[in-house]
Amino acid sequence: MATDTRRDLILAAMIRVVGSKGYRETSVAEVIEEAGTSRTTFYKHFEDKHECFLAAYEMLVERVFAEVRASCDGERSWLETVENGLAALVRLFSLDPELARTAVVEVAAAGAEARQLHWNAVARFAEFLEDGREMAEGRELPENISLMSAGAVSGLIFDELLAGRASQLQAQLPDLLFAMLVPYIGPRAAAEEMRRVADAR
């Protein structure tokens, strides 16, 4: 087996084990068992559990990002783009609860560097929202409006995942959509979008 593939197997295993057991309770032994590799292979690629987790987290962010971006391709309006992106994120999280828990909840327990990676990822998703400023029709929105929007969404997702309700995340999509849109288009229009999406399901 090529070494790159083994490394990827270890990273994928790290995401699954942390997602089910929690970061603090995860041991290198469990990760290599899940990955089906040897301890030697693990330490050839990584210094320790923490370094492996950071690499795994970066891979996770790229994967989630690629999936969200793919769902936005070819859409015309800002509204359609961000609605599809959020729906893709929620779908991915609800289909893979372990990945979701690692991505949103457990990352916080893995130290300052890991938390920084998480902030960076949230900020990257927030950039998707930046074009929403045009929806405000010339009114000046605060500089960090996209962080308010992304912060409200990620807080709601965090609560659901912490309560172990990843599989029910899809049902929350209308509310998440409202939270994401409201800073840009206001409560009335956001509630309309919310009802439209709820009815369409």
Place this chain on the structure above:
Amino acid sequence: MRIVARKGYAATTVADLTKEAGISRTTFYEMFEDKEACFLAAYDATAEALVRRVANAFESEDGWPRRVRAGLAALLDALAEEPDLARLALVGVSAAGPAAQRRYRVALQRLTPLFDEGRDFAPGGRALPANTSRMAIGAVAGLISDELAEHGAERLSDLLSDLLFATLIPYIGPVAAAREVGANE
């Protein structure tokens, strides 16, 4: 809480705690099962004090936007007074495990009634999603944590307008929120 704020949760030992408190190990274990139980109790007490301070400031004003502004200002003041504690309460808490994270979210949700008044204030506010207050709280907590993680507690008070704006938005929309923020400055 003081020691954990300084050393981090993982590096703090029960011995550190008994030394700082000037009590014996036996006394410690009479009161708490382990380090985590002690931390959770301390966390709850800190959160309780914070929530009460915010609620008192909120009650001292009339009119929902002014009440919210006073509550948020009190929150920022409290956090700025004890920067290490602030960082622990909002950012570092997650290192102490899922039980502590849950306590953090519960503490945040105790602010819900303050935000829910926005439903009465906003035209059509009763028709807003049930989660609206949770969203507003999430946005506020996100902005504060972000600031604490990036710049520490020094410039926290500069956040007040943004926090007020983020709170008002889900209820009254960006235009009215900007107007209220401007009127209250």
